[in-house]
Amino acid sequence: xxxxxxxxxxxxxxxxxxxxxxxxxxxxxxxxxxxxxxxxxxxxxxxxxxxxxxxxxxxxxxxxxxxxxxxxxxxxxxxxxxxxxxxxxxxxxxxxxxxxxxxxxxxxxxxxxxxxxxxxxxxxxxxxxxxxxxxxxxxxxxxxxxxxxxxxxxxxxxxxxxxxxxxxxxxxxxxxxxxxxxxxxxxxxxxxxxxxxxxxxxxxxxxxxxxxxxxxxxxxxxxxxxxxxxxxxxxxxxxxxxxxxxxxxxxxxxxxxxxxxxxxxxxxxxxxxxxxxxxxxxxxxxxxxxxxxxxxxxxxxxxxxxxxxxxxxxxxxxxxxxxxxxxxxxxxxxxxxxxxxxxxxxxxxxxxxxxxxxxxxxxxxxxxxxxxxxxxxxxxxxxxxxxxxxxxxxxxxxxxxxxxxxxxxxxxxxxxxxxxxxxxxxxxxxxxxxxxxxxxxxxxxxxxxxxxxxxxxxxxxxxxxxxxxxxxxxxxxxxxxxxxxxxxxxxxxxxxxxxxxxxxxxxxxxxxxxxxxxx
Numbered sequence: 001x002x003x004x005x006x007x008x009x010x011x012x013x014x015x016x017x018x019x020x021x022x023x024x025x026x027x028x029x030x031x032x033x034x035x036x037x038x039x040x041x042x043x044x045x046x047x048x049x050x051x052x053x054x055x056x057x058x059x060x061x062x063x064x065x066x067x068x069x070x071x072x073x074x075x076x077x078x079x080x081x082x083x084x085x086x087x088x089x090x091x092x093x094x095x096x097x098x099x100x101x102x103x104x105x106x107x108x109x110x111x112x113x114x115x116x117x118x119x120x121x122x123x124x125x126x127x128x129x130x131x132x133x134x135x136x137x138x139x140x141x142x143x144x145x146x147x148x149x150x151x152x153x154x155x156x157x158x159x160x161x162x163x164x165x166x167x168x169x170x171x172x173x174x175x176x177x178x179x180x181x182x183x184x185x186x187x188x189x190x191x192x193x194x195x196x197x198x199x200x201x202x203x204x205x206x207x208x209x210x211x212x213x214x215x216x217x218x219x220x221x222x223x224x225x226x227x228x229x230x231x232x233x234x235x236x237x238x239x240x241x242x243x244x245x246x247x248x249x250x251x252x253x254x255x256x257x258x259x260x261x262x263x264x265x266x267x268x269x270x271x272x273x274x275x276x277x278x279x280x281x282x283x284x285x286x287x288x289x290x291x292x293x294x295x296x297x298x299x300x301x302x303x304x305x306x307x308x309x310x311x312x313x314x315x316x317x318x319x320x321x322x323x324x325x326x327x328x329x330x331x332x333x334x335x336x337x338x339x340x341x342x343x344x345x346x347x348x349x350x351x352x353x354x355x356x357x358x359x360x361x362x363x364x365x366x367x368x369x370x371x372x373x374x375x376x377x378x379x380x381x382x383x384x385x386x387x388x389x390x391x392x393x394x395x396x397x398x399x400x401x402x403x404x405x406x407x408x409x410x411x412x413x414x415x416x417x418x419x420x421x422x423x424x425x426x427x428x429x430x431x432x433x434x435x436x437x438x439x440x441x442x443x444x445x446x447x448x449x450x451x452x453x454x455x456x457x458x459x460x461x462x463x464x465x466x467x468x469x470x471x472x473x474x475x476x477x478x479x480x481x482x483x484x485x486x487x488x489x490x491x492x493x494x495x496x497x498x499x500x501x502x503x504x505x506x507x508x509x510x511x512x513x514x515x516x517x518x519x
């Protein structure tokens with residue numbers, strides 16, 4: 001049901017009724033909405049931005065549709081592969097170039113010269129940068145004999161037998177030393193989690209490592225054992241055409257099952273009602289594309305009354321809504337700072353990159369001077385399908401921003417960002433690039449990237465889940481509670497929607513509604 005009237009202030013008001021209101025149109029929200037819609041529940045999804053997909057987005061540059069966010073998924077657990085199969089995309093699954101990424105780190109300059117940069121492929125046998133073989137040639141190439149010898153002491157020191165290691169950074173520093181931490185572990189922590197390794201929860205980012213260390217007697221031994229156990233499930237894959245095609249497929253299925261999707265709708269409140277939940281949103285007015293000087297239409301107030309609510313919005317927005325919606329839950333614990341992350345994508349005419357001089361990308365060691373980016377992906381070297389479509393052009397993506405720090409691109413104009421990205425790409429790829437090489441530049445940013453992997457976050461999420469358990473009918477999902485990456489987000493969204501489905505089917509069986517059984 002949709003009713004349109006006017007508020008006292010003359011703002012248009014629309015009302016909807018639904019079985020489920022979903023707040024947030026990232027992959028978690030889309031998956032959760034689909035899980036509810038396909039058993040016959042009436043779903044209304046509200047997304048603050050004017051595009052859907054969240055961190056799985058699309059940008060078109062120089063005629064190329066390119067991923068603006070996530071460009072791959074981890075195969076562990078199988079949930080993403082199963083979703084892809086259900087959406088009819090299995091034949092589009094592709095594997096990246098196995099050449100792998102490189103690392104760039106600072107080197108001392110000779111007397112009278114400035115410090116420079118060195119580069120080498122990342123070691124093949126490692127987890128989160130922790131080497132399974134500290135004396136391996138590929139490890140010594142990066143941390144030297146001194147760093148490798150210090151790291152090898154891990155094999156000789158007694159392992160922790162009482163209690164558990166909690167901080168990834170503290171563990172690596174104590175067992176293997178600063179060289180391994182700064183040059184190998186920190187670049188990966190920054191690139192994957194946008195977080196200092198000292199703040200990462202070991203049991204979240206490397207589940208099972210505590211136990212493996214106890215069994216093998218060393219950190220490197222534990223890493224080696226886990227690598228052997230996880231060979232079959234540690235792969236990364238993508239989709240021919242880009243991960244953003246996953247969003248297209250999810251939207252097509254939502255349309256098939258009759259879900260309503262409203263974009264540019266910022267939810268300002270969630271409150272309990274006698275019959276369920278009420279979401280209030282401000283929907284931005286449309287602008288007449290043909291009349292560029294005309295102001296946008298005034299916003300519309302949208303009220304959705306539903307039996308169930310699924311919050312799949314980012315951390316800050318979800319927490320703000322939950323404080324008012326869920327009795328007994330508030331920010332009783334201090335939450336970590338969110339990272340402000342920006343990805344800059346360059347489409348280049350650069351024949352010098354044809355040989356992929358630094359593999360599929362480059363990570364940046366701590367303290368590397370003259371480089372602002374934390375990581376670079378040479379996308380056309382990583383994905384053969386993109387190289388074919390690019391027709392000789394190169395696509396390079398640079399990532400900026402870490403938790404607890406201002407994003408270095410904040411406040412910069414596109415011209416300033418272009419200069420920064422070109423300088424970084426030149427330094428990281430070891431190839432001189434100037435403005436004439438740039439065919440197109442795109443920017444995508446996320447200012448509320450909160451990692452679930454930080455120390456204490458599991459306890460904070462547990463507090464939230466305990467409070468939600470006392471309020472049946474409202475669920476929360478998304479990376480800030482589930483973990484980083486689609487392999488964590490997708491099964492969590494399915495589980496959250498499953499709890500709503502269970503309540504809905506139970507209510508139907510009790511005569512509260514006519515809901516067909518789920519598949």
